[in-house]
Amino acid sequence: MSSTEQPPSSREIIKTFRPDLQVYESLYKTIHLNPELSHQESQTAALIVDHLKHLSDEFEIRTNIGGHGLIAILKNEPGKTILLRADMDALPVAERTNLEYASHKRQLGADGKETPVMHACGHDFHVVCLLIAAETLLRARRYWSGTIVFLFQPAEEAGDGALGMVKDGLFDGNRHDCPVPDMVLGQHVAPIRAGIVASKAGPIMSSSDSLGVTIFGRGGHGSMPHRCIDPVVIASHIVVRLQTIVSRVVPPDEVAVITVGSIHAGEAENVICDRAFFTINIRTLSEEVRLLVLDHVRRTIEAECSAGFCEKPPQIEHHMSLPVTANAAPVDDRLRRVFQDYFAQEFIVAPKSSLASEDFSLLASSIGKPYYFWLFGGIDQQKWDSLAAVNKLDTVPINHSPNFAPAIHPTLQTGGDAMTIASLAFLQRLT
Template sequence: MSSTKAAVIRECRPNLTAYEAVYKKIHANPELSHCESETASLIIQHLRGLSADFEIRAGIGGHGLIAILRNGTGKTVLLRADIDALPVAERTGLEYASLRRQIGSDGKETPVMHACGHDFHAVCLLIAAETLLRARQFWTGTLVFLFQPAEEAGDGALGMVNDGLYDSSRHNCPIPDIVLGQHVAPIRAGVVASKNGPIMSSSDSLKVTIFGRGGHGSMPHRCIDPVVIASHIVVRLQTIVSRVVPPDEVAVITVGSIHAGEAENVISDRVFFTVNIRTLDEQVRHTVLDHVRRTITSECEAGFCEKGPQIEHHMSLPVTVNSENAEKKLRQTFAQIFGHEFVVAPKSSLASEDFSILAGSIGKPYCFWLFGGIDQQLWDSLAAQGKLDTVPINHSPDFAPAIHPTLETGGDALVAAALTFLESSP
């Protein structure tokens, strides 16, 4: 099969004009995490239009769904795409830009945008589904196309698993031998990048409340000022990276929000702030988390707080660590399919994913890779000027990947990856 994968893709890839229209529709109508009902319905409608051979099971962990394609005996391969969007106001100026506002699960209305490229992920997986459907004469086994909600909320994959994704008495998804996924990235369109070992970081988010004693701004000696205490904590947390984490390891600690009080002459009785921690090694992760908690608690004691801090660990995503054997096989395939457009990622990304939970929860290997979305002429022009740091990145209101060749690249990569682990047809 390895010598014919490129030929199979060329022969079986559908005309992408219809998929360009599907992409524009999804992009213009994004939905927040846990609110992806329209997107899921569109995907189901499209799959049913392709073939009745897809066994579709919906409503998994919210708006998650799977489409199963059986084709004789052999291995089971699961291909995953996430489908949710972000509370971002789009300013790309595209003719199909999102103007949508939506009430999220928190009850607040916000603008919504596919600022992370999940619209590409969904459409590329649909392209792969049709390609592999048309290519059934070239492979045997079982394919699972999984469309996951709520990746941005950090609980979508776990939600599907906990809702009985693999439970025979619930959704009965065939247990995969390998789980595969990808993410569009702010790199040159047409490029595919993989990496052995850690490719994306862990992410831990904390909500912290510091309790002081409020009062009049003119009488600080009668108060315990939580703003001062929180300020010491924010500064002190940065020394964990510089003085606790080994210099050859990676860790990032970000205090992303902080809030206290409403008036300048009132000392508040409490402060709320959020902390995000990213690491690439489990031992470093545990060390940093321990020191973050100790720092917060110690500064509260030093500030004479009458009540200890409240520390809520509200989101936790594991390190995404590619299987060595699986990544080695994929690297060979991608080099054959994409030639010089395939690259080995020089370093791990400090973005995070919940993708690995779909495999880790059942003890199966997985592999995750990146594919480029930045217009080639724009990329080359900015590279020549030394201005690649101005390229709009994921989560930016200006993030606007080029439709082509991004759709082709993402679809082809999924098909090539699936064929790598499926048995070739006799």
Template sequence: MVDDGLFDPKKHACPVPDVLLGQHVFPLRPGSVVTKSGPILAAADSLRITVYGQGGHGSMPHRCIDPVVLASSIVLKLQTIVSREIPPEETAVVTVGSLKAGDAVNVISDEAVLQVNIRTMSEEWRKRVLDGVQRIVKAECEAARSPREPLFEKLNAFPLTSNDRETTEKVREAFTAHFGDEHANMDTAASGSEDFQNLATAVNKPSVFWGWSGSDPRVWEKHQKEGILNQLPVNHSPFFAPGIHPTISTGIDAMVVAALSFVGKNQGREFDF
């Protein structure tokens, strides 16, 4: 929306807000909301990487350069970025979500395509992880005698979502007054990602993003009773099915309470809906 001229006075001319508020369902206890100052969601970068070999018949691998073996080596070596290059106090995730090569069981393909997703919690380590991915892929291609340089294509990029501290404190006070014990502070940032931050960065305004529960009370209760809350279906899982209640009411309350903490005569007071 920003790239399409959301705030451009000559295009969509959307008024520039004083503050930006955003929210998203999280796998939390039903009816609860969470906030956090500073980084709350990771930056995310997705790449498509094509590596090249020399195809041929599966019975004569010595006459080929096998891109499947090359790609497999890359997948394993990429895991060393997090395990051997990232300090223990930093957080990063490198996931190869897709690896495709060839169509026949007895034919060695001439290329393999990997799709890589990267999550980081700071701009410094974002750059270093991305540089590490390129360095490893190029080195493995050279070691495998790849006939061509690998092709890197950026699929998407999401910024680090970092909440303005003063703005977050104001929302926290309002949430505590309204939700009581159902409002909690997050200790660490989540590894999910959002493009919400782009709205604030584009106009240099403060922002705050928070999570509210999308869990079905019956599903939550079952998992809690069985001691398997770590297996609760999360966002984008094919089994993630938010409960209509209290998800809708909690989300509406959260956004209205946050908005009214900045505008209207009820600022700073408990809200009764």
């Protein structure tokens, strides 16, 4: 571009260089048909590598980072470095969408048992939208300068994918030669009207803590409860009591959710078992409330076990912890203006935080860098409008549902454009 040439707008760049989306529709269907569970994403990773190599040999590709994670580095003269992230794992869900490209795949889960597998959270969209952005930015490299790291992350659903890549030396120059980014960007398809892009300053997704709890009782014959210590009764008291933490401990203007997702105890109706196991998931939007809830959960469990005369203290294991995903106000100010300018009325400020959780922010916080995360809609526009007209939006299939089936168009374009426009906000040449 000459010094006298007027640079095109971001809108013009995307319109000119956005690739043929029919190619990406086919790629999306292939990935949706072949989902892979967390830590098993080998075929998906190989497909991504093949596609990037077909696009250009300018991508510096590094594979097998923290499992099946990979990066593709695109350098284009001096400038800032940004990292764009897409997760690529699927869920142990049996698909019920009846789509022609519905998954019928089965895999062995972490427990060694065979399970159906489905892209029920939209990670297939994340992968393809990032590849759309990669091709757009590759073709438009005359109009931006800097370095872009396209990162495809495994095991988001397991909660350890981002941290696994970091621990495997993602940003260690001697290991994977990934440049440290100045900004990390990510997005997630959501059960909102297709074409919409939504974000907000502050918490946009909650923290998540998962606990496994074992209550130790004294087993025996069902006819002699006085000779036993029944862990089922004690666990039942704990489950009920935990709900009072939200209603009586957490301030009414704060947000917390406590869910007991599973309980396992006993095998026969005439046997009082000797132990009960249950799992707890905790969602909060601030670190102060998170620590308050975790403390009271522990106290409640220990107190009920003491009241039930357990002969052994409960075993409380912290299985997983994900931080709040919170957009810093200065970054939000900048990218909100960019999104509003490009998407116009299709961009909205998210009215509230989602209580879903993400490990995305760890890619940035692990190196002390800022990040930004947004949502983009996937629900067919006509379906959304018709359900809104009769106040039935609560029936829209949500992420992790076996019926979650985002519309391919315009979802692919929206996600691809959003990643591209956010990248240009930091890298576009102004002269």
